[in-house]
Amino acid sequence: MSTTARDNGAAGGQVPDRGAVSREIAAVGHADLSPRTLALVESAFQERLERLERHVGPGPVTVRCGAGAPLAFGRAASASGRRLIVVVPTHNGVPAMPPRRDRMAAGELLNLADQARLLPYEPNHRDSCVGADERMIAAGGLLLAAWDGSPSNGLDATAHLVAYARARGIPVEIVWPAGAERGAGEAVPAPSVALPAGGTAEPPGARSSRVHCRSVLAGELLDETDEPVVKTYPIVRGTGLPVFGAGFSVTESAPDSVRTFENGVPVRTYGRKRWTGAGGSPRGDGRDPAP
Structure with missing residues (x-):
């Protein structure tokens, strides 16, 4: 199904047509988000998904397994009730080990995921990861990008992925809320804590994780x-x-x-x-x- 390129910008702008979002919504962005920005992007992305829900209906969200923006998108998709598809690297048909910096985020994303999609790529090689993102974007009908407008470099390729989608007529929406900033991106802050009925919860940052992977x-x-x-x-x-x-x-x-x-x-x-x-x-x- 063909789509019309439409960049809605950070402010929201026009809403993509129903045909565009009946397919998967691909989500990409910077991995080196500060903890505060991770929460800001998660909130902004959830608001964007709710707006899309009102105008064009539901559609699954697809992210590549990793820390930073993918984790924020995964949390927001789950909180919004959207189906979450997580792209997992494979080597010779077997799930490959993500880089150490991505492992805790990978565990949480796979726990939130409705589907794990196995894709052959090298998670420690930048160009291989870019190729996996391109395949994910090409299969979708809309790209949401946590992008601060900076050009691509030897580590980050968000600008390239935005240009890749636009060149192929895939609608693009930029998610970069006011106050967002780049950081070290090494620590994965704990997800939001919900208090159980009649009890207490661990404070944010407490050691808490769940493995739901392969x-x-x-x-x-x-x-x-x-x-x-x-x-x-x-x-x-x-x-x-x-x-x-x-x-x-x-x-x-x-x-x-x-x-x-x-x-x-x-x-x-x-x-x-x-x-x-x-x-x-x-x-x-x-x-x-x-x-």
Whole structure:
């Protein structure tokens, strides 16, 4: 389906036609957002999705697995009730390990995702990542970009991706709220905390994560995870893959809850056991006690 290029700018402007957003909404942007800007972009993106919902209806949001703008977009899409598709790098058909700076964001995005899309590219190679973004944009009907207007460089290619979409007649909307700024982009701030009924929640920044991914990535994130979630599908595929396909310290988890989808797939949630040392003092390293 052909679309008409229409750049709505940071202020909102015109709304893309229904045909454009009946396809996927691709989202790209800077990875080096400051923690404050990450929250600003998330809020602005959620507002933009709600406006699109009123005018053109729902459409899935697609992001490439990574920190910064993709994480802000993923959180906003989930909060807006949109389907979230996360593009995951693969090597020889097996999910590849993202760079260390992206791993915590990758775990959260995969937990929020309705679908993980496997795509062969090298997550540590800039040009390979740009190629993956181009394929994601070309498959969509609208591009939302967290872009400060700066040109592309050896690390960031957001300007190139905006130009790529415009050149192919794909509508582009820029999301860069007032007060937004670039930062180190190394730390991934904790998601918004919701207070449970009758209880308290951990303060923002407290160690809290959930692994909801596959094999190698799950293994790499296991030592940083407090609550593993395991889905069991009744499918046999070749020799299969290990549940945790990477090295990690020996851990033990305790069953927390089990729920079942309508199609019969069980989802088990586990809590990490924290062993105590001599005298009952906590060891806090999550490992099994010495024999």
